[in-house]
Amino acid sequence: MHSLQVAMPITRNFAQTHIKYMAERIVKSLVLIAVICCSVQFLAARMVHVGIAQNPPKCYMDDEGKPAGIFVEILNSIGNEEGWELQYQLGKWDENLLKLQSGEIDLVADVAYTTDRDKLFDFHSIPVLSSWSQVYSRKGLGIQSIIDLDGKRIVVLEGSIQQQALNTMVRGFGLQVTITAVQSFDDAFKAVAENKADVAVTNNFFGRMHANSYGLEDTAIVFEPSTLFFVAAKGRNVDLLDKIDLNLKQLKQTPDSDYYKAIRNWTSESTGMIIPLWVKVMLLIIGLGLLISTIAGFVLKRQVRLRTHELQLANADMENRIIERTKELASAMQAAQQADMLKSAFLATMSHELRTPLNSIIGFTGILLQELPGNLNDEQKKQLHLVQNSSRHLLSLINDVLDISKIEAGQLDLQYSIFDLKKSIEKVLLLVKTQAEKKGLEVNTCYQHDSLEIECDQRRLEQVILNLLSNAVKFTETGSITITTMEQNECYIISIQDTGIGIPLSELDRLFKPFHQIDSGLTRKYEGTGLGLSICYQLLNLLGGRIVVKSEPGKGSTFRAIVPKRGANGKKQTDSCD
């Protein structure tokens, strides 16, 4: 069942398609028959002779002797429909009418209706075209109205509707004019162009098409609107006229019919003929503009292409350079890394090479002063002490240089341990005590608490304290040195105050820079590398602390070392230590 239900519409569809196919075949056969019938009809076609005058664009013989124009096209369309064989004969306007009378031709195209003519010929009832007469003048004559025609020479077509109307009009307005009749509209325009006449009167179709080519312009003088027809001799070809009416009626009802095509063909051509000069100039300019812009566009395109190519080249070049540069940078980086390794190797070597001989000097001096090899006299002891001091000083200088190098190379090794800051200070004080006593300086200490437990690199912190204390002793001639400790925000503040020479304000900024010693020059009053404070500054930084200085020249200085209580983890808190 299911499959049947599905099959049904298919069968029906098939039947429909089949019927459609059959119907198409029948229609095709009918068309074929009709075509054959038409051919038969054509074979037995009625011969129709049509007289036309040279009156483009309504009707004329073109350069190749072929009939053309609006009337011709419309009649061809009708003849085609009715199976007429149309034979066109070119003749003068009045000749054609005579031939019509004599029966030589059956129809004359393009005849304006007048009551007089209606008496002589048969007109069909639906007009082919509407027309009017218009006055055309040489350019610049300034003819605005009918009055301006006074005293002018006028040409008209012999026997034309314009001739009659003009005569009536001139008489009516009482104008003094010279009227010349010629055989064709072309002759009329030629006469005006050659200054044999001033104005010509033609129908609007001819005028629109040809005025410009003769150098004439249309005037506002328009008269005698008329309707144009085909005419036949009285009573002789009524059937032709009836068919024409029948077809015209139909043709005029269909917007896209041959009728409208014919009018469009010829009138649009004529509008082309009346393009004013400025429009032409404009068109020419626009055309030139277009041409130039096209050329410019082409040139631009070419330039863009060239530029693009250049850019591509430049881009490729740039890429190459980037690659090269990257390589250079990579090798520079490698070189820098090598240099860094070299620096480390240099530091290690220097450290070893300088300390090894010092090890002997300091070692043996110590042994001699211990009098292990034998007793020394006082002078020997004094001199050996000088050697010992000098060698220790040399060692401290070497250590300073190596320390700053290590700090800058990021190779300083911090050893954190928990110890008593108070004990460390006391230990360092012992080292400078002798020197201070020699100078007669008073050394005071003031601890906030008895025990000052701290987690720090003991050796490095002691190095900082020693440095600051040594400086205090070194730069103070009279007075005192005071060491105080304070606890604040998880930090210890170790303050070392002296009554020494002080530091000028201008020098404070540079104080912690390496190799800086105030009054630096070849003749220095105080020995030292000028590295001490720089090392203190950097060590405290590494330890998570900082150093602060206050000073007044001539009065003394106060250095404050601020160190976190709890190792590197206390670093964060030092910001609040002040």
Place this chain on the structure above:
Amino acid sequence: MEKNKQILVIEDNPSNLYLMQYLLGKHGYTAIEADTGLKGIDLALTSKPLAIILDIQLPEMDGYEVAKAIRAYSSLDDTPIIAVTSYAMIGDRENAIAAGASAYIEKPINPDTFIREIESHIQEYSERSKLCES
């Protein structure tokens, strides 16, 4: 049994070697000298010293390698190695300890305290060993 007073000094610089030898001698120790690492290892194995004072910067075989080699012999497990070096770069101490040294003394040595430092390290090491055994 007579107390072992022999201390092996592995050091390539003659004056520094003499300095340590003199100091040790003055304090009742006998210094056995080696100016290369290989000689030092040989002497350590044959003489089984109380302690070994080891310079790190040595020709051919450096102090770290010597320490490692010595630590490979279980017969020398009880012998402390005290590294003495003028190196003071990052990791020197750690490297020395990692190689098998039990202590680390930085050059230049202080003749006033050197022997005391050596003695305290020996003491420390033997106490540590005892703790490990028990």
